[in-house]
Amino acid sequence: MTSGMWTLPNALTGLRLLAVPVFGAVLVVSGDTPRGRWIALALFIAASLTDVADGWLARHRDQCTDFGALLDPIADKALIATALVCMSARGLVPWWATVLILAREAAVTVLRLAVLHHGVIPASRGGKAKTAAQTTLIVLALAAPGWTEVLTAVVVTTVLWTVVTGLDYGVKAAALTRARPPSPQPSAAPGRQVPR
Template identity: 45%
Template sequence: MTQETTQGKPSNWNVPNVLTAVRMVLVPVFAWVLLAHPDDPTMRWVATAIFVIAIATDALDGNIARKYNLVTNFGKLWDPIADKALTGMAFVGLSILGELGWWITIIILVREWGITILRWAIMKYGVMAANRGGKLKTVMQSIALIMFLPGLQFMPAPWGWVAWAAMILCFALTVLTGLDYLREAHKMRTAYLAEHPEEVR
């Protein structure tokens, strides 16, 4: 899959990281298709398909990284950033189109980017990888967005009911897992300072 360094660590130039980069490239493509043709049911499905392909690279790169021992700090940090750029654009796009309340989008984005900034801020104390709750949140966000992106106005009523149920669940998970990450960051910082008392001010 990739060449390892002499120290045995996987290179950042590997398949999982390339897939992460591809996901980032697909974000503006997805945004253009969604926002340029909001009233065209066919193009809404095209936008949904692009989103599905992009989000699928997330599961693929993670599986490859773990299977072939290609987990890198680059991947741990930029993989969630790529995810948040993609899902964030979907939430913003739906709000711009008036199909999702801005308050939902804003709260979700504050949580998502707040935790991303937190990851960078505590790099001194260690890399905070995604936990099970965070992964479940990502899955539920993906399901909710995939159901919303074709346009609820073009879909039968039962589809809309399920879509809103999925959206409510993903919103709750987003908030709750955000609080869990704050707790984890505090524990990581506390443990680090306990091992390095000279850095306590």
């Protein structure tokens, strides 16, 4: 992991974070209109693509940094949380789904910090699949609003998978605390990828 801050991957992550308030403003101001939803959808997809691009560039250009490892999950969670809260306020996603998803994200973040002196919980494929499911939910709700059978299935599947992966992190955290004694200083993450 390099120590430099000003890299192209970090710039893309920063742009994603800056896009969050713009995206939220569009949903708040005109999220009840088809035009507003399509603009919000375009912003969300563009921001999501930067998430794919910054990780790929960081690995292939050997530009994984501590700053990027810190900022990347913050940008991801800010984008997802803003989308879900604003869409629930507009009636596009049920509030119970938003509350459960955000509660899981908060719990996993607290858990990761609590066991940091024992070690870092590595990223899992389940966590990446969870992010993909949440992204699909948001895209579908913006592109085809309405409580359809398809959206219902996607919401239920996303919430269940989000909760299951959260429980999985709990199991991993418990195993980590049993396997490793507390270290004097937290170990650095092996790369830019962090648990989601």
